[in-house]
Amino acid sequence: MTPRPTPSLPTSRLRHIGYALLGDKFALFALLILAFYCLISVLAPLLSPYDINDAAFLDLLNAEIAPYWVDGDSRFWLGTDAQGRDLLTVILHGTRLSLTIGVMAVLLQVVIGVCVGLLAGYLGGRVDNFLMRCADIQLSFSTMMVAIIALAVFQAMFGHVAYQELAMLMLILVIGLAEWPIFARTIRASVLAEREKEYVDAARIIGVSKTRIMFRHIFPNTVSPVLVILSVQIANAIVAEAALSFLGLGMPPTQPSLGALISSGFSYLFAGSWWICVFPSVTLIVLIFVMNLLGDWLRDHLNPQLGGR
Incomplete structure (x- = not known):
């Protein structure tokens, strides 16, 4: 009979990590943000206000329109880039690609x-x-x-x-x-x-x-x-x-x-x-921050030398 390995993460340990995650509001919040990023990446074609593959999506007449809440156009919530593309749409697809x-x-x-x-x-x-x-x-x-x-x-x-x-x-x-x-x-x-x-x-x-x-x-x-x-x-x-x-x-x-x-x-x-650079930058910074935060949290709870505290 083939010997079965002793698992490094038994059920009790996984349960402990789950309880620890629920008890750490900061880590739980970071996990929810990461899950949100993954969700919008998967659903980017459905959530995008415009079809990125449509030839009419790129319209230089709409170039550099400010966000809607900065005296912009109601069609573009986050404004448009230098090529006239809806910034929200390209950020959703850009997040998916990254x-x-x-x-x-x-x-x-x-x-x-x-x-x-x-x-x-x-x-x-x-x-x-x-x-x-x-x-x-x-x-x-x-x-x-x-x-x-x-x-x-x-x-x-x-x-x-x-x-x-x-x-x-x-x-x-x-x-x-x-x-x-x-x-x-x-x-x-x-x-x-x-x-x-x-x-x-x-x-x-x-x-x-x-x-x-x-x-x-x-x-x-x-x-x-x-x-x-x-x-x-x-x-x-x-x-x-x-x-x-x-x-x-x-x-x-x-x-x-x-x-x-x-x-x-x-x-x-x-x-x-400024919005053409700022909004993609903020999106990237938040993504990297939550992933590093979760990485540090996992290191603390999966490293046996730290006792899974």
């Missing part, structure tokens, strides 16, 4: 990092040394530096038009491949602590394969630190995408993310049309 890029990039980091970390921690020896040296080399380079070089080289080789068509995929790949060592090193440290425990020895004795031991028995007991890093890394990925978009290496103007909206609106910040 969250999608952030989540997909971090999922790529998780897949690579978990596989590398499990192999390095469980097999040890030369495999461990080789994989960790690769991780060290990767960590020695700045994420933004790697992303800027990779995206600039891609544009130079294949042209600006090809880049605009593949911008989302390229951002996910570059951000995802740049920071997988963070997960790999964390998983490796957890595996080193788990591989000598009794349930792993029992699995080896009865002939369970190494792959099954790593992914079926050891990995579930390393989920806690992964969840903590996951929330923080999504926020970092969104910031990285926004920074790249601000530098002109992000999403094209026809598919604006929050970073692209901030970049296009920055030149109008002190020219009277």
Whole structure:
């Protein structure tokens, strides 16, 4: 009979975390805001006042109209941008794009990092040394530096038009491949602590394969630190995408993310049309703030060294 792993987050622990979340009004409020962001991202095509794919959506005659509550037009609650697009509509779709890029990039980091970390921690020896040296080399380079070089080289080789068509995929790949060592090193440290425990020895004795031991028995007991890093890394990925978009290496103007909206609106910040930059900036700041807040909260309650306080 295959031994069953001892879960790192038993039902009682999950119940404790649930009660702790309900008792922490600040963290609960942050979770509700994040849930709201996710909801409007999923429902962006339905909630948007205008169809972003409609040719009439871009109308230069409506450019730089102030928000409705600042002597603007009642058709545009948050005003319009320099291209005459309804700002509320492009912010909803921009939030959707930014969250999608952030989540997909971090999922790529998780897949690579978990596989590398499990192999390095469980097999040890030369495999461990080789994989960790690769991780060290990767960590020695700045994420933004790697992303800027990779995206600039891609544009130079294949042209600006090809880049605009593949911008989302390229951002996910570059951000995802740049920071997988963070997960790999964390998983490796957890595996080193788990591989000598009794349930792993029992699995080896009865002939369970190494792959099954790593992914079926050891990995579930390393989920806690992964969840903590996951929330923080999504926020970092969104910031990285926004920074790249601000530098002109992000999403094209026809598919604006929050970073692209901030970049296009920055030149109008002190020219009277402040809303073009301010509203996307506030949307991004609040999103990053609540995700970092939840990441800190998860670290406090899922880190066994802190006793799940």
